[in-house]
Amino acid sequence: MKEIKRGAEAIIWLEGDQVIKERIKKSYRLQEIDEKLRKYRTRKEGKLLLEVQRIGVDAPNVSKISEEDFKIKMDYVEGTRLKELFSQASDEEIRRVSELAGKSVGILHKNGIVHGDLTTSNMILKDNRVFFIDFGLGENTSRIENLATDLSVLKEAFRSTHFKHLNPLWDSFIKGYKQTNDNFNKVLETLNDIEKRGRYVRRNE
Numbered sequence: 618m619k620e621i622k623r624g625a626e627a628i629i630w631l632e633g634d635q636v637i638k639e640r641i642k643k644s645y646r647l648q649e650i651d652e653k654l655r656k657y658r659t660r661k662e663g664k665l666l667l668e669v670q671r672i673g674v675d676a677p678n679v680s681k682i683s684e685e686d687f688k689i690k691m692d693y694v695e696g697t698r699l700k701e702l703f704s705q706a707s708d709e710e711i712r713r714v715s716e717l718a719g720k721s722v723g724i725l726h727k728n729g730i731v732h733g734d735l736t737t738s739n740m741i742l743k744d745n746r747v748f749f750i751d752f753g754l755g756e757n758t759s760r761i762e763n764l765a766t767d768l769s770v771l772k773e774a775f776r777s778t779h780f781k782h783l784n785p786l787w788d789s790f791i792k793g794y795k796q797t798n799d800n801f802n803k804v805l806e807t808l809n810d811i812e813k814r815g816r817y818v819r820r821n822e
């Protein structure tokens with residue numbers, strides 16, 4: 618087993634064509650709370666990965682969830698993270714892939730699934746399909762506020778990591794999102810409110 622990544626809360630091990638995501642101890646948390654949280658997020662992520670595939674969104678297949686040792690075993694998605702892709706692809710490619718991602722997020726939201734950490738590190742392009750990973754902060758909810766917050770996190774990620782391409786990325790993403798989620802108007806209105814509130818808070822800090 619080889620360690621291939623160390624994220625903010627987990628180590629990713631590669632074992633053949635599978636990865637094991639192990640949520641590691643955070644010593645700044647009280648031990649009891651830390652274990653509960655890691656167990657909960659492991660279970661939640663495993664369940665959501667399975668659910669997401671059932672509704673037709675690409676995500677790695679899960680072969681084992683062991684909440685007792687905070688591990689999930691899943692397929693290794695051998696592709697390019699959108700984080701790296703967007704920093705080197707052509708404008709046309711950027712638009713095309715962002716629209717694909719938008720379509721998938723529209724399907725998630727339509728089915729009452731919020732990802733919770735929509736960033737371009739959590740999306741991998743493989744065989745022209747966008748795979749979603751890292752569902753530990755995900756939720757089953759259809760509340761418009763939660764859906765809009767999900768999009769606001771992504772827009773912030775576009776802004777901070779892909780500023781140069783913010784407009785084409787966002788426009789194409791929303792173009793895709795509208796195709797699969799009829800409720801887009803309400804979600805975008807609420808996103809607007811959230812952004813206004815953000816600007817207000819920042820101005821008064």
Ligand SMILES: Nc1ncnc2c1ncn2[C@@H]1O[C@H](COP(=O)(O)OP(=O)(O)OP(=O)(O)O)[C@@H](O)[C@H]1O
Nearest residue numbers: 622624625626627629636677692693694738750751
């Ligand atoms: N199934 C997978 N296939 C391919 N790569 C993966 C897979 N799971 C995780 N990775 C790689 O490991 C990185 C970290 O994984 P993940 O996002 O699940 O953990 P995390 O600790 O929540 O990370 P972060 O807090 O940095 O988002 C991903 O950005 C990706 O590069």
Ligand SMILES: [Mg+2]
Nearest residue numbers: 624738739751
């Ligand atoms: Mg991640």
